[in-house]
Amino acid sequence: MAELQSIDTALAALLRDVAPAAAEPLPCDEAAGRVLAESLDARLDVPAFDNSAMDGYALHHQDAGKRLPIAQRIAAGVPARPLAPGKCARIFTGGEIPPGADCVVMQERVDVAANLAAIPTDIPEGDNIRRRGRDVAAGDRLLAAGERLEAAALGHLAGQGITEVVVRPRPKVALLSTGDEIVDPGQPLAAGQIYNSNRPMLKRLLERFGATLTLVTSIPDDPTGTRETLKAAALQADLVISTGGVSVGEEDHVKAALESLGQLDLWRLAIRPGKPLALGRLPGPDGQQVRFVGLPGNPVSCFVGAWLFLRPLLGALQGCPSLAHLPCLRARADFSTSTGPRRHYMRVRLEFGREGIVARAFRDQNSGVLSSCINADALAVIPAESRIEPGDDVDCLWLRVD
Ligand SMILES: Nc1nc2c(c(=O)[nH]1)N[C@H]1C(S)=C(S)[C@@H](COP(=O)(O)OP(=O)(O)OC[C@H]3O[C@@H](n4cnc5c(N)ncnc54)[C@H](O)[C@@H]3O)O[C@H]1N2
Numbered sequence: 001m002a003e004l005q006s007i008d009t010a011l012a013a014l015l016r017d018v019a020p021a022a023a024e025p026l027p028c029d030e031a032a033g034r035v036l037a038e039s040l041d042a043r044l045d046v047p048a049f050d051n052s053a054m055d056g057y058a059l060h061h062q063d064a065g066k067r068l069p070i071a072q073r074i075a076a077g078v079p080a081r082p083l084a085p086g087k088c089a090r091i092f093t094g095g096e097i098p099p100g101a102d103c104v105v106m107q108e109r110v111d112v113a114a115n116l117a118a119i120p121t122d123i124p125e126g127d128n129i130r131r132r133g134r135d136v137a138a139g140d141r142l143l144a145a146g147e148r149l150e151a152a153a154l155g156h157l158a159g160q161g162i163t164e165v166v167v168r169p170r171p172k173v174a175l176l177s178t179g180d181e182i183v184d185p186g187q188p189l190a191a192g193q194i195y196n197s198n199r200p201m202l203k204r205l206l207e208r209f210g211a212t213l214t215l216v217t218s219i220p221d222d223p224t225g226t227r228e229t230l231k232a233a234a235l236q237a238d239l240v241i242s243t244g245g246v247s248v249g250e251e252d253h254v255k256a257a258l259e260s261l262g263q264l265d266l267w268r269l270a271i272r273p274g275k276p277l278a279l280g281r282l283p284g285p286d287g288q289q290v291r292f293v294g295l296p297g298n299p300v301s302c303f304v305g306a307w308l309f310l311r312p313l314l315g316a317l318q319g320c321p322s323l324a325h326l327p328c329l330r331a332r333a334d335f336s337t338s339t340g341p342r343r344h345y346m347r348v349r350l351e352f353g354r355e356g357i358v359a360r361a362f363r364d365q366n367s368g369v370l371s372s373c374i375n376a377d378a379l380a381v382i383p384a385e386s387r388i389e390p391g392d393d394v395d396c397l398w399l400r401v402d
């Protein structure tokens with residue numbers, strides 16, 4: 001029996017030689033969630049001109065404390081005329097600061113009568129002015145290659161008038177379920193059968209990690225069916241994932257099929273859940289190698305395995321460093337536990353209080369108990385051969401991320 005491998009060894013094997021696929025141009029409207037293939041520099045100053053942060057009055061700060069005639073009205077989008085000393089301009093948020101003015105006072109502080117604005121005394125130079133290029137100046141780095149185009153980044157692109165970007169394609173994933181006992185929801189259940197919970201759970205996680213599913217099907221529990229399905233899957237995907245069938249039972253055919261078609265890089269990890277996880281490669285189109293991840297069938301093993309292995313792998317396939325690691329928080333355990341030779345990834349809720357962060361573990365940490373994952377904020381990492389008592393600090397991998 002192969003000895004248990006560390007997670008670091010497994011991740012290194014999984015990510016070795018993984019390169020992102022060739023980049024493609026895409027309209028920004030369709031690029032949400034995609035990863036930038038090239039760094040972009042700003043071509044415009046944003047803001048494009050000094051403008052007001054408030055609805056109020058623009059003036060020369062030396063004129064503070066005076067009653068000033070209102071010489072012009074500047075709405076957003078209207079060009080401003082120069083402002084002479086001793087006068088002020090009615091201005092609205094986003095309106096261009098008139099040449100000559102050097103501060104804006106908000107209208108709540110100004111009394112207006114007979115076209116004269118009574119300005120308070122304490123208006124510092126520059127007050128309420130958003131300077132040209134303050135957000136980003138032409139020539140500055142706008143977004144770096146590897147950035148995932150989420151809400152603010154898409155807004156930043158639009159702010160530059162950019163309509164098209166060069167991004168990585170979404171990795172194509174084949175998701176295969178093994179197990180004759182597994183039935184799709186909507187079908188009747190015979191005695192001994194269970195519904196397929198891993199499939200929708202993994203589909204959702206994979207999509208969140210940037211993948212597109214090109215094949216979603218089941219593998220029959222026999223050597224030939226397993227082999228044929230893996231072979232076909234590798235021809236239409238960058239990554240083939242299976243669930244179940246990687247343990248030691250006679251009905252576990254995935255590893256044998258993988259070894260006969262391609263190669264098994266690594267099997268059996270010193271982690272709980274997820275011990276029988278299998279990593280390897282299958283022959284893809286044009287002599288390429290396609291990555292294979294065999295997740296153990298237990299739903300929690302699939303859930304944890306997806307966060308620990310599929311997320312960084314999909315990150316590498318998209319050239320996206322932010323998917324490589326989960327943020328790690330230090331929290332105080334509210335539970336006691338002990339581990340043997342496997343590192344335990346416990347599902348926990350994190351409570352953020354004045355005294356710091358407390359990790360509350362779900363009562364039942366069995367790898368078949370999927371409810372432990374539903375509201376899990378984090379995976380508490382309990383080292384192998386260790387003992388944790390309430391009050392001890394534990395590292396927690398934060399799951400409330402994309
Ligand atoms: N003698 C040993 N038995 C087992 C070992 C071991 O070391 N020696 N390891 C155990 C561990 S740890 C795990 S994890 C499981 C993994 O086994 P498999 O990957 O072969 O998975 P299956 O046997 O096919 O299924 C395990 C469990 O999960 C249920 N399952 C499978 N697929 C789904 C699905 N799509 N949706 C919902 N539930 C699913 C399946 O019915 C089983 O109950 O092996 C242990 N055994």
Ligand code: MOO
Pocket residue numbers: 271272273274275276296298300301367368
């Ligand atoms: O690895 Mo298994 O997932 O511990 O039950």
